[in-house]
Amino acid sequence: MRRLPVYLLLDTSGSMRGERIEAVKNGLEVLVSRLRQDPYALESVWISIITFDREVKQLLPLTALEALQLPEIVTPESGPTNLGAALNILAQRLDMEVSKSTAERKGDWRPLLFVMTDGKPSDLADYRAAIPLIRRKGLASIVACAAGAEAKDEYLKELTDNVVHLDTADSTTLLSFFKWVSDTIGVGNQSVGATDNLVLPPPPEEVHVVI
């Protein structure tokens, strides 16, 4: 039975402190609890959480949904948003944690990546250098979420076509985003359309998909 690896890259830079990071923590709890009510997700979903600020930490190595415990997430007082460094760590983790198919053994499904930030990459050169590296990893889909007015869509669009912009990064909006993420993870189990393959479920009303 193939696993579906889901990587969550979360901005924990200084600007996330306070309501935003609390909303993210709450969102993660809702995400996990919703997925734990989904028999399809419980058969395949494995989750990893990587946070980035000045430092990049894989707080949760790729772990089965039923077994994982959400880690403590802390944010520094202030500091840069090293998304480039985070992508580099992600590339390493993908190599180590995702199993590839061989002629003898079925590997994992292609991983899903969700990136959430409320700013822009501070290490822009590293970020741009890391993008082709991530592209080569053959992810099934990359969804980037720009949360709040200061978040910059244009940098995220260099990484993926699926950019979701949240006008406000309050707890209700972030929660609806995480609910949407859980629907996205579950979408592979829905009926398959006769005309075309739907990749993403429609986003919640508060969210704007930036094409």
Add this chain to the structure above:
Amino acid sequence: MTRTVTLTANDGSQVQYVDTGAPMQGGMKDVYFSPDKTYVVAFFRDKFKPAEYTAQKDRLTTITNTYRERIFNQAGGDYWKDLFCWPTKVVEYNGLIGVVAPVYQSKFFFKYGYNPAGAAIASIVGKEKEGKWFAAAQFRNHNFKLHLDDRELGDWFKFILVCIRIARAVRRMHAAGLAHSDLSYKNVLVDPVSGSASIIDIDGLVVPGKFPPDVIGTPDFIAPEVMATKHLPKEDPARKLPSISTDRHALAVMVYMYLLYRHPLRGGKVNDLDAERDEVLSMGEKALFIEHPTDTSNRPRLDQVKPTHLPWADVNKLPYTLCGPHLKALFDKAFINGLHHPAERPTADDWESALLKTVDSLQPCQNPQCAQKWFVFDNSTQPVCPFCGTRYKGQLPILNFYWARKPGAYVPENHRLMVYHNQYLYQWHVNRNITPNERLTDAQKKPVGYFVQHQGNWVLVNQAMPDLKDVTADAAIPIGQMVVLKDNQQLLLSKDEGGHLVIVQLVAN
């Protein structure tokens, strides 16, 4: 924020629902309860374009009127109320179109959900018992943290009943010329505690030549020919879309999964190094039964399966043949001969009758701890429960049914009844012209006799068989009397046309 909306449905009746601002969300629909919670109003979330709107309205109106009447407004129609959650009316509101449907019965919602330790970290109490929960091995494996409470799992007999209900419902739809087109454990609610099942999401119904399908199905249940041609445009004559014959594939997969808790085509064979392409090939063009008798290349590899999928993933320990000869023959037709030849697939009617015969071959396991509690008699003289390995001890009576093709000349029926303590004998055992299905009258549902172990003997007590006769001893057994079962004894159950003669076999252990 909460308000009650009142609408007039297409049949002129008044429909109400409570809009709390947060409807339950299905794949395509938003669902609201009526104020008294006896029905739901489900709106398609997307606004259709005018042409599509008209087509949808036409389709939904036909499903709620013509097709519903075709099934429900006939003798025995009430029987189907439990097997289908059939939409009853069409409503329109603010440019959206929706249907009114009965609420699911309370038995289709989890009462305990996860085991107590699992319930501490997540809860599914009150959630719908979508079939998937009961088709996946891990939810019954105690080593899986979020396994279901044992009280939710029923036993193997109940799953046979679940399969009978599903096969019967599909048989009825097909008899009416309708294809479900998206038959899967997502669209079937299951209650193993009572052995019930109900088909939901009927608004996707396909009518050959009238309403084309708008989905190709749900992964795991899509027929190989549909999967293999899904890249072709819909208009291409080579493109295969859901139909009655693809429903038959889905039904076979469902029966297999509810009895063996594994997928019949998901084995160890790698058809492509890319996961998505491998999926399309393994479920499509290159689909291969994991238990194919000669091509063993798709056997599940035990070093690769999740430990929580055991023991069910082990096809050597629990081969599909444990389902008995009647089901084995149909699995062969569905997954060997008919996998790539849709015309050879067993019909829903075939499944229903094979499952009914299998019920008569069930034997209770003598191990009180056995999780499945029942198993199919394996036609050997030393039966062993395949699930827990417990050997049957004691005398085991079996009735072999015969019927008279011409008066006095009895031929075998290919049907036998395993006898166990307190088992009942019914009209459909007495006469081959009576089948246990929705057409039974209340009188026909009553038992006509029962079997008990009495003072060291197996006896049949006659409750309602006026003709019962021990042919071997040439003695009538009047109603209210009993007959001791003996090896090779011939018993005539009925003199009527189609009446059965049985030959008793007593297996000693």
